[in-house]
Amino acid sequence: MIQRILLAGFLVFGSFGSAAADETCQSPFLPKVTGQEDYIYVWTLGVKGLGDGNDSMVTVDANPKSPFYGKMINRAPVPGRHEAHHAGFTDDRRYLWAGGLDTSQIFVFDVGSDPAKPKLVKTISTFVKDTGGMVGPHTFYALPGRMLISALSNAQDGSGRTGLAEYSNDGKFIRTIWMPKEAPYGYDVRVNVNLNRMLTSSFAGKKNYMRPFGELVKDGEAMKNFGGSVVVWDFHARKPLQVLSVPGAPLELRWALLPNHNYAFTATALTGQLVLIYQQEDGTWATKNIAEIGANLPVDISIAPDDSKIYVNSFGDGTLRVYDVTNPFEGKLIEQVKLGEMANMVSSSWDGKRLYATNSLLSQWDKPGDYWLKAFAWEDGKLVTKFTTDFNPVGRAHIMNLNSKAFGPRAARSTPGDRRTSTNVASR
Amino acid sequence: MWRRADIAAALLAGLAVAPGVAGGHDAPSLGDEFVKGVFSPSFVPPAAGSYELPAVKRVAGFVLRDSTGRSVSTERITAGKVAVVSFIYTACPERLGCPLASQALQDLQVRLKDEGLHRDVVLLSISFDPALDSPGRLAKYARVYGADPVFWRFMTAPSALVLEGILESYGQDRAPVYDPRGRFTGRYSHVLKVFLLDRDGYIRNIYSAGFLVPELVVNDIKTVLTEKEAQGVLKR
Numbered sequence: 045m046i047q048r049i050l051l052a053g054f055l056v057f058g059s060f061g062s063a064a065a066d067e068t069c070q071s072p073f074l075p076k077v078t079g080q081e082d083y084i085y086v087w088t089l090g091v092k093g094l095g096d097g098n099d100s101m102v103t104v105d106a107n108p109k110s111p112f113y114g115k116m117i118n119r120a121p122v123p124g125r126h127e128a129h130h131a132g133f134t135d136d137r138r139y140l141w142a143g144g145l146d147t148s149q150i151f152v153f154d155v156g157s158d159p160a161k162p163k164l165v166k167t168i169s170t171f172v173k174d175t176g177g178m179v180g181p182h183t184f185y186a187l188p189g190r191m192l193i194s195a196l197s198n199a200q201d202g203s204g205r206t207g208l209a210e211y212s213n214d215g216k217f218i219r220t221i222w223m224p225k226e227a228p229y230g231y232d233v234r235v236n237v238n239l240n241r242m243l244t245s246s247f248a249g250k251k252n253y254m255r256p257f258g259e260l261v262k263d264g265e266a267m268k269n270f271g272g273s274v275v276v277w278d279f280h281a282r283k284p285l286q287v288l289s290v291p292g293a294p295l296e297l298r299w300a301l302l303p304n305h306n307y308a309f310t311a312t313a314l315t316g317q318l319v320l321i322y323q324q325e326d327g328t329w330a331t332k333n334i335a336e337i338g339a340n341l342p343v344d345i346s347i348a349p350d351d352s353k354i355y356v357n358s359f360g361d362g363t364l365r366v367y368d369v370t371n372p373f374e375g376k377l378i379e380q381v382k383l384g385e386m387a388n389m390v391s392s393s394w395d396g397k398r399l400y401a402t403n404s405l406l407s408q409w410d411k412p413g414d415y416w417l418k419a420f421a422w423e424d425g426k427l428v429t430k431f432t433t434d435f436n437p438v439g440r441a442h443i444m445n446l447n448s449k450a451f452g453p454r455a456a457r458s459t460p461g462d463r464r465t466s467t468n469v470a471s472r
Numbered sequence: 473m474w475r476r477a478d479i480a481a482a483l484l485a486g487l488a489v490a491p492g493v494a495g496g497h498d499a500p501s502l503g504d505e506f507v508k509g510v511f512s513p514s515f516v517p518p519a520a521g522s523y524e525l526p527a528v529k530r531v532a533g534f535v536l537r538d539s540t541g542r543s544v545s546t547e548r549i550t551a552g553k554v555a556v557v558s559f560i561y562t563a564c565p566e567r568l569g570c571p572l573a574s575q576a577l578q579d580l581q582v583r584l585k586d587e588g589l590h591r592d593v594v595l596l597s598i599s600f601d602p603a604l605d606s607p608g609r610l611a612k613y614a615r616v617y618g619a620d621p622v623f624w625r626f627m628t629a630p631s632a633l634v635l636e637g638i639l640e641s642y643g644q645d646r647a648p649v650y651d652p653r654g655r656f657t658g659r660y661s662h663v664l665k666v667f668l669l670d671r672d673g674y675i676r677n678i679y680s681a682g683f684l685v686p687e688l689v690v691n692d693i694k695t696v697l698t699e700k701e702a703q704g705v706l707k708r
Contacts, residue, residue, distance in 0.1 A: 073680050075663060135680065136645040136663045188665055188678035189528060189643050212528050213643050217705060219526045237682040240515035280688065281523035303512050453647075 114431030132184030143181035174217035204229035204249035229271030246271020257409035335375030404440030520694035526704030527674035561601035
């Protein structure tokens with residue numbers, strides 16, 4: 045057994061100080077932003093007839109000291125609409141990968157050269173062929189030098205049978221790992237490096253997620269085709285160890301962040317449960333429903349950096365709920381905020397002081413309405429609205445990734461001669 | 473297992489090779505205090521040969537200078553061997569950055585010799601900072617870590633252009649850090665990465681600090697050394 049040691053400095057960042065702010069669900073292989081985030085990248089669904097109609101990576105200014113605070117400051121469109129959904133940074137934070145659940149296209153944006161203005165630099169159009177038939181790239185998760193991608197479906201029958209794919213940071217396919225037969229569905233993937241454990245969750249195939257929601261819920265047979273499991277993996281070996289029964293489509297997975305907090309959380313979309321996934325004394329894993337969220341289609345969740353709270357956004361009633369999970373075996377509802385219709389993503393800053401939310405879930409499940417990004421901050425124990433960014437002119441706001449100017453021009457092109465000549469200021 | 477006393481001794485000794493560098497090499501306080509973002513590996517690595525390590529990419533060979541000042545091809549050094557490649561610079565002031573990577577290679581050196589694998593493996597530490605890290609400076613640094621000059625080689629690039637090429641080939645980021653007035657601080661920001669190369673020059677695994685666990689790296693080396701067929705679509 046490897047003895048417990050403390051390792052840090054996975055990013056050697058000369059003058060950036062200690063880790064302080066970032067979305068808490070990011071890969072542990074990813075460097076963290078320090079201080080106030082400057083930008084929020086919002087992977088945005090295009091809407092037919094609205095402007096160019098294309099999906100786009102929209103930058104919202106998130107720094108209260110900026111004159112553009114809360115405003116869109118850049119929009120980087122991609123050609124066409126692809127069911128923009130999730131996106132994630134590479135391990136060096138120089139690139140942001142974004143996927144389309146409908147076309148299985150992957151768009152790689154350079155965010156290192158100018159963090160305010162992501163630039164589309166590569167499109168991977170061969171995901172289905174590369175992976176041997178997987179469809180719907182969902183979570184983009186940084187591993188050292190690689191991207192781990194969970195998919196939702198397959199090209200053969202559009203069902204939920206799917207798996208994981210790995211690509212090198214420069215976009216070369218490495219391998220496919222199919223989900224185990226007894227738990228074929230996929231959705232999110234998250235790694236706990238301290239335990240060498242990886243969790244995957246389960247949703248539905250393309251036949252379901254690209255079908256109009258009103259029609260889908262009336263089809264009893266189709267409604268049976270949702271995942272009901274969380275799989276525990278040996279991360280290094282990429283081998284499934286245990287299949288946990290979590291009925292009702294467990295979606296986002298969030299590992300607790302503190303040492304010795306050997307547990308994670310998920311929420312089930314169809315059964316409205318907040319679920320604890322925890323390691324037992326014998327090393328195996330178990331689950332416990334710790335709060336009844338309700339029949340309101342809970343979707344994204346976020347964890348506070350001290351593991352004290354779980355934020356849950358519900359699509360059905362557009363409400364943000366905050367649960368105290370100081371005792372992880374018992375979730376206590378401590379705050380509710382009505383966000384507006386179709387709430388979906390929710391992201392906490394690494395320091396736990398700020399919270400961001402968007403709406404829009406899937407193009408075929410959304411209703412006509414207002415689309416926005418809303419920012420909140422904890423003030424005197426209450427969540428206070430800081431700004432609302434109107435997305436109606438550009439589309440529907442989906443996943444958010446936070447970034448900082450500190451990750452600005454710092455490309456490997458720099459030479460030792462820079463020590464005397466450069467005017468770049470990469471530190472803050 | 474990491475030996476805290478050894479880490480502290482090595483890093484304190486590191487002061488001797490990095491005089492006058494802002495911050496110096498402080499001894500790490502690897503206590504049990506909680507620091508957000510730290511890693512505390514606590515697992516049994518999977519057995520060697522029980523898993524696959526598909527090729528990530530092939531790296532190019534470069535002619536660099538070793539710690540004796542000779543020009544040496546990295547391809548020649550690694551020919552027919554598994555290589556563990558680390559990028560460091562001797563002035564790195566981050567106690568849990570480059571010194572930690574070098575400590576890991578020091579640990580690997582001992583383990584691989586103990587297991588009789590040192591003839592099949594070579595360790596390479598390549599400097600991020602060719603302007604400062606002369607062969608002589610690297611030789612001093614190597615001595616601090618007790619590097620066996622046959623088994624663990626320290627290299628520096630002959631020019632910035634060559635360094636750029638090698639960083640690009642490996643996918644290793646590196647950026648100079650400037651103070652608020654735009655002056656170079658002598659420091660570089662970079663994600664700590666250590667690369668495992670197979671005998672054909674393909675990257676088979678990449679370790680950042682959270683996964684830079686010597687037992688795991690040794691198992692990976694054995695996995696690569698004993699595999700019967702090429703792993704990964706890139707090699708087929």
